[in-house]
Amino acid sequence: MIDEAAVWRRALSPDEIKMVMKGDMLAVFPEDILAITWGSIKIR
Numbered sequence: 287m288i289d290e291a292a293v294w295r296r297a298l299s300p301d302e303i304k305m306v307m308k309g310d311m312l313a314v315f316p317e318d319i320l321a322i323t324w325g326s327i328k329i330r
Contacts, residue, residue, distance in 0.1 A: 298306070 292306070
């Protein structure tokens with residue numbers, strides 16, 4: 287099962303790979319998720 291996927295146009299450096307693996311590069315914030323945004327609009 288794949289949880290998250292990303293594609294880059296170039297090979298990443300070892301440091302960039304480490305940053306991605308730690309979650310610093312692809313962080314998703316709850317306010318950016320469509321379902322949560324839609325739910326908060328419906329509540330108003």
